[in-house]
Amino acid sequence: MQTAIAAAGTGGRGRVTIADVARDLGVTKSTVSRALNGYTDISEATRLKVARAAERLGYRPLAHAQAIRTGRVRSLGLVLQIDNEDSARPFLADFIAGLTQAASAENWSVTIATAPTEAEVNTTLSRLVDERKADGFILPRTLLNDARVDTLRALEVPFVMFGRTANPRDCAWYDIKGEDAMQQATARLAALGHKRIAHVPGGPEYTYSQLRIEGYRRGLAQADLPFDPELIGSPATIRRAGFGATKALLSLRTPPTAIVFAIDRAALGAYRAADALGLKIGHDLSVISYDGIPEGAYADPGLTTFAVDSRLAGERLAKILTARIRGVAPENLRELAQATLVERGSDKPPQLTSAELARQIKTTLQCDVQWEEPK
Amino acid sequence: MQTAIAAAGTGGRGRVTIADVARDLGVTKSTVSRALNGYTDISEATRLKVARAAERLGYRPLAHAQAIRTGRVRSLGLVLQIDNEDSARPFLADFIAGLTQAASAENWSVTIATAPTEAEVNTTLSRLVDERKADGFILPRTLLNDARVDTLRALEVPFVMFGRTANPRDCAWYDIKGEDAMQQATARLAALGHKRIAHVPGGPEYTYSQLRIEGYRRGLAQADLPFDPELIGSPATIRRAGFGATKALLSLRTPPTAIVFAIDRAALGAYRAADALGLKIGHDLSVISYDGIPEGAYADPGLTTFAVDSRLAGERLAKILTARIRGVAPENLRELAQATLVERGSDKPPQLTSAELARQIKTTLQCDVQWEEPK
DNA sequence: TCGTTTGCCGAAATCGGTTTCGGAGCGTTC
DNA sequence: GAACGCTCCGAAACCGATTTCGGCAAACGA
Numbered sequence: 155m156q157t158a159i160a161a162a163g164t165g166g167r168g169r170v171t172i173a174d175v176a177r178d179l180g181v182t183k184s185t186v187s188r189a190l191n192g193y194t195d196i197s198e199a200t201r202l203k204v205a206r207a208a209e210r211l212g213y214r215p216l217a218h219a220q221a222i223r224t225g226r227v228r229s230l231g232l233v234l235q236i237d238n239e240d241s242a243r244p245f246l247a248d249f250i251a252g253l254t255q256a257a258s259a260e261n262w263s264v265t266i267a268t269a270p271t272e273a274e275v276n277t278t279l280s281r282l283v284d285e286r287k288a289d290g291f292i293l294p295r296t297l298l299n300d301a302r303v304d305t306l307r308a309l310e311v312p313f314v315m316f317g318r319t320a321n322p323r324d325c326a327w328y329d330i331k332g333e334d335a336m337q338q339a340t341a342r343l344a345a346l347g348h349k350r351i352a353h354v355p356g357g358p359e360y361t362y363s364q365l366r367i368e369g370y371r372r373g374l375a376q377a378d379l380p381f382d383p384e385l386i387g388s389p390a391t392i393r394r395a396g397f398g399a400t401k402a403l404l405s406l407r408t409p410p411t412a413i414v415f416a417i418d419r420a421a422l423g424a425y426r427a428a429d430a431l432g433l434k435i436g437h438d439l440s441v442i443s444y445d446g447i448p449e450g451a452y453a454d455p456g457l458t459t460f461a462v463d464s465r466l467a468g469e470r471l472a473k474i475l476t477a478r479i480r481g482v483a484p485e486n487l488r489e490l491a492q493a494t495l496v497e498r499g500s501d502k503p504p505q506l507t508s509a510e511l512a513r514q515i516k517t518t519l520q521c522d523v524q525w526e527e528p529k
Numbered sequence: 530m531q532t533a534i535a536a537a538g539t540g541g542r543g544r545v546t547i548a549d550v551a552r553d554l555g556v557t558k559s560t561v562s563r564a565l566n567g568y569t570d571i572s573e574a575t576r577l578k579v580a581r582a583a584e585r586l587g588y589r590p591l592a593h594a595q596a597i598r599t600g601r602v603r604s605l606g607l608v609l610q611i612d613n614e615d616s617a618r619p620f621l622a623d624f625i626a627g628l629t630q631a632a633s634a635e636n637w638s639v640t641i642a643t644a645p646t647e648a649e650v651n652t653t654l655s656r657l658v659d660e661r662k663a664d665g666f667i668l669p670r671t672l673l674n675d676a677r678v679d680t681l682r683a684l685e686v687p688f689v690m691f692g693r694t695a696n697p698r699d700c701a702w703y704d705i706k707g708e709d710a711m712q713q714a715t716a717r718l719a720a721l722g723h724k725r726i727a728h729v730p731g732g733p734e735y736t737y738s739q740l741r742i743e744g745y746r747r748g749l750a751q752a753d754l755p756f757d758p759e760l761i762g763s764p765a766t767i768r769r770a771g772f773g774a775t776k777a778l779l780s781l782r783t784p785p786t787a788i789v790f791a792i793d794r795a796a797l798g799a800y801r802a803a804d805a806l807g808l809k810i811g812h813d814l815s816v817i818s819y820d821g822i823p824e825g826a827y828a829d830p831g832l833t834t835f836a837v838d839s840r841l842a843g844e845r846l847a848k849i850l851t852a853r854i855r856g857v858a859p860e861n862l863r864e865l866a867q868a869t870l871v872e873r874g875s876d877k878p879p880q881l882t883s884a885e886l887a888r889q890i891k892t893t894l895q896c897d898v899q900w901e902e903p904k
Numbered sequence: 905t906c907g908t909t910t911g912c913c914g915a916a917a918t919c920g921g922t923t924t925c926g927g928a929g930c931g932t933t934c
Numbered sequence: 935g936a937a938c939g940c941t942c943c944g945a946a947a948c949c950g951a952t953t954t955c956g957g958c959a960a961a962c963g964a
Contacts, residue, residue, distance in 0.1 A: 169920095171919090171920060171921080172920065172921060172922095173920075173921090181943075181944085182943075182944050182945075183920085183921075183922090184922075184923075184924095184943080184944070184945080184946090185942090185943060185944075187921070187922055187923085188922085188923085188943090191922080193923095195941070195942060195943080196942070196943080197941075197942060197943090200942080200943080214659060214660060215920080215921070216597075216660065216661055216919095216920060216921075217593075217660060217661075217662070218592075218593030218594075218596045218597060218602055218661065218920090218921095219593075219596075219597050219919075219920040219921045219922095220920080220921055220922075221593045221594075221921090221949095222591075222593060222594050222597055222919090222920080222921070222922090222948095222949045222950060222951080223920090223921060223922040223923075223948070223949045223950095224921090224922065224923095224949090225949090227593055229640070234622070234625070234626075236622055236623070236625075236626040243621070243622045244618075244619065246618070246621050246622050246625075247609070247611055247618045247621050248611070250609070250611075250621075250641060250643060251609075251611040251643045254641060254642045254643045255643065258642060258653070258656075261660075263640050263642065263657075263660075263662050264640065264641050264642070265604070265638050265639065265640055265641075266625060266629060266639050266640075266641045267629045267633060267638065267639070268625060268626040268629045268630065278633070281633075282638075284589060285589060285591065285592060285636075285638075286591055286592075286593065287592070287638050393827075422827070449824060449827070452768075452797075452824070544950095546949095546950060546951080547950065547951060547952095548950075548951090556913075556914085557913075557914050557915075558950085558951075558952090559913080559914070559915080559916090559952080559953075559954095560912090560913060560914075562951070562952055562953085563913090563952085563953085566952080568953095570911070570912060570913080571911095571912070571913080572911075572912060572913090575912080575913085590950080590951065591949095591950060591951070593950090593951095594949075594950040594951045594952095595950080595951055595952070596919095596951090597918095597919045597920060597921080597949095597950080597951070597952090598918070598919050598920095598950090598951060598952040598953075599919090599951085599952065599953095600919090
């Protein structure tokens with residue numbers, strides 16, 4: 155019994171294989187394969203013939219059939235750490251859109267996995283490597299000392315970071331110059347007349363955190379403002395922590411009249427703190443932040459922030475990773491981009507001096523202001 | 530001379546193959562394969578020996594090597610439509626987490642792709658089928674008449690819907706009974722004393738929309754309240770539309786004192802509308818909604834809503850799809866779950882009658898209230 | 905006792921590609 | 935004119951699994 159007629163539609167039987175193309179042209183499979191893969195020992199004439207025939211017959215190689223010999227599955231890996239703390243990631247969709255779009259443009263696919271903890275992210279990573287589910291990985295949110303980097307370095311698997319890291323050996327990356335954004339934010343507030351400008355950094359384990367603090371300091375220097383360590387708040391990446399950091403900064407003897415946040419979500423916590431202290435953002439306290447999450451637009455007043463284009467980031471990261479997998483040296487695959495300022499209403503000239511502000515706050519602080527968790 | 534492309538990261542030399550296991554045991558590959566895959570013509574003793582040896586040597590079959598013969602790549606496909614309108618999908622991360630967790634528990638992976646339009650989602654779908662990137666697909670946000678379903682039905686590719694559809698042939702699904710939530714929301718508002726309760730549905734192209742309207746009507750009936758077609762607002766799935774729908778409803782001669790929304794984001798638009806009209810949500814206008822997006826917790830007052838567990842949804846969908854791929858009949862793979870009420874501050878007893886409310890609104894409406902787009 | 909079944913496994917084909925090897929054909933060179 | 939070198943392609947091995955086929959024992963039935 156033979157497979158006589160190609161059943162179109164069953165999505166499997168009627169598939170055009172390389173053998174079909176070869177038969178159609180009266181050449182061997184190996185010729186077709188080499189012609190299609192750019193080998194140099196194929197004449198230009200043959201290459202054209204093969205390409206046309208492949209096109210005409212609608213031949214498309216099966217990635218996993220190629221993979222068995224080449225070891226490449228034509229797939230980019232993405233392992234997300236999703237804990238309960240901040241499972242809501244507004245830009246994830248955009249990021250993935252950019253990633254998949256760029257990947258499929260080169261006929262690659264994207265394989266995605268998740269894990270709750272840093273350790274499990276690592277095991278997942280090596281499992282995926284072991285099972286050859288991906289040829290390389292995209293590492294979002296890189297840490298100063300990132301175990302994922304060590305893992306992949308040891309396994310000699312290509313990867314690209316969204317962010318930078320302490321030891322750049324073997325590392326390709328794409329990153330936004332958050333430090334420049336912080337510098338501009340600080341300078342901008344200074345230009346508006348603020349003299350006491352604080353900074354609330356992100357998680358110290360992240361590489362960006364240190365960089366952004368430096369950017370903040372450059373901004374101060376640029377505006378000839380002194381650096382006061384007191385004005386570096388406690389790290390905050392979520393609202394609650396932003397609330398706490400803001401409250402602490404405003405409780406200083408000479409509180410800041412403006413705060414530069416490294417993370418939008420933390421900045422939104424400042425709105426709550428201001429509210430609780432009877433202050434109005436954009437009036438009594440100015441704020442500039444970074445990320446560009448949609449909620450910022452709906453805050454009152456709107457949050458002035460440096461927005462990152464996460465879709466573009468996804469696109470670039472995919473491009474870089476495929477290049478890396480093809481063997482381009484990591485040193486040549488490092489790209490930096492700028493965040494773009496979105497002006498809304500949270501940054502205005504100071505209405506009060508630090509001293510006046512302090513007096514106003516003092517009375518409110520008598521009754522202890524607590525964060526109340528929204529349900 | 531041939532083009533030798535240097536592969537970055539060979540990452541594959543030390544792999545344990547089925548041949549290694551066979552050699553170790555002094556049997557053939559076919560024995561190992563059959564033993565591991567539950568063939569009945571293998572003695573229990575041999576099966577055990579093989580299983581132990583595989584475990585001991587750390588053998589793990591290569592999915593794509595199996596795929597070449599079986600046609601199955603052990604991967605679930607997810608194609609997201611990501612347009613500009615609502616690229617921010619707060620539950621996407623949770624959904625993906627559930628999906629990947631359940632998938633990897635059975636040693637499957639998840640392949641993800643995106644497309645901007647409905648048509649391109651369809652082409653992407655058939656491309657993935659053609660390239661065998663996935664053995665089956667998860668279809669989120671099913672429409673009343675869903676082209677994706679037609680496509681996959683024609684291709685005879687397994688799929689499972691997150692939602693229901695008009696023609697259930699060949700369809701497996703998981704869905705939340707949004708209609709029950711709407712009914713409960715309506716009954717709850719009625720129990721609080723509201724007599725005029727409106728409903729703002731979601732997009733009419735979605736299956737859930739019709740169902741939720743019915744749920745709303747059941748809720749009215751349950752509370753012995755008459756159904757007034759006037760109180761069905763225009764469909765809204767984003768803030769702006771929710772703003773418009775609310776404004777229109779409140780402009781009625783006898784406006785509602787409470788609104789049941791099918792979509793949280795639309796309900797957040799109602800906050801703006803209330804604000805613009807000088808009304809206070811939870812006081813002059815009560816609102817109950819559906820989805821459970823995080824922003825709802827930060828609204829003032831917090832949005833009472835029926836939350837869906839999207840992580841669980843992802844898990845169940847993965848389970849159902851793998852079962853479907855294994856050949857379980859779709860009729861036996863249909864699952865419904867309930868949303869859970871999250872009580873916050875937006876639903877309270879009415880402070881004003883409809884007539885009083887109308888009078889209060891009338892004055893404000895003189896000056897035209899317009900939606901202002903947050904930047 | 906002699907077929908006949910049954911249980912269990914080995915040999916080999918197979919899936920759809922890639923890659924190695926070698927060898928025709930042809931032009932150069934001395 | 936023989937040796938040599940190139941260009942270009944065919945033959946066959948190979949990748950890591952699955953699956954078909956057939957056959958050897960042991961168990962069974964008459």
